[in-house]
Amino acid sequence: MAVRYDWETIRAEFEAGATMGTLSRRHGVNKAAISRRARKEGWTADLTDVVNRRAEAKVNGTVNAVDPQKKAAAVEAAAARKAAVISEQREAWGGFKSEVRAALDANDFDRLKCLKIASEALRNAQECERKAWGIQDKAETEVSGGLSITWEK
Known part of the structure; x- marks a missing residue:
């Protein structure tokens, strides 16, 4: 009978980074058999995704949350923090828009020049903040049911 x-x-x-030698000893499989299977199925030992998921879990406090309620609470807290960042960014642009309108109404072109520079600085800061929080811009997402968040550049 064949060994499974x-x-x-x-x-x-x-x-996740184990060597073929380690796997061979641990599972009793010939290294050549592991190598053939890895090549055939396109296995990769790129740890980027694994490390990113682990880091995200640590940031969100979900690492050792075996209790589903604790895990759900940690996920909810992380989602609330991201939502607060998005809301704060929207409010900043709302206030900024009012400043531009006031400067246009007053024909204050010096103020408009300053606002243009400020808008570029704000956009850059918000892009960095979005990257730090892992907030991605998408025209439409499956999760949102078609709700879209659009950021003009």
Whole structure:
């Protein structure tokens, strides 16, 4: 009878950085067999996604949250923080828009020049903030049911 190996686990451990030698000893599989399977299925040992997910979990406080209620609370808190960032950014542009209208009404072109420079600085700061929070601009998303958030550049 042929020996069956847990290839899903072997692949997961390989993609998380385990060497073929370690996997061979741990699972009793020949290194050549692991190598053939990895090549055939296109396994990659790129840890970028794994590290990013782990870091996001640590930032959001969901790392060791086995209790579903604790995990849900941590996810809700992280979503609330991101929503607060988005709301704050929208409010900043709302106030900025009022300043531009007032300067236009007063024909204050010096003020408009300053506002143009300020708008570029605000846009750059907000782009950096959005990157730091992992907020991505999308025209439409499946999750939002078509609700879109558009940021003009």
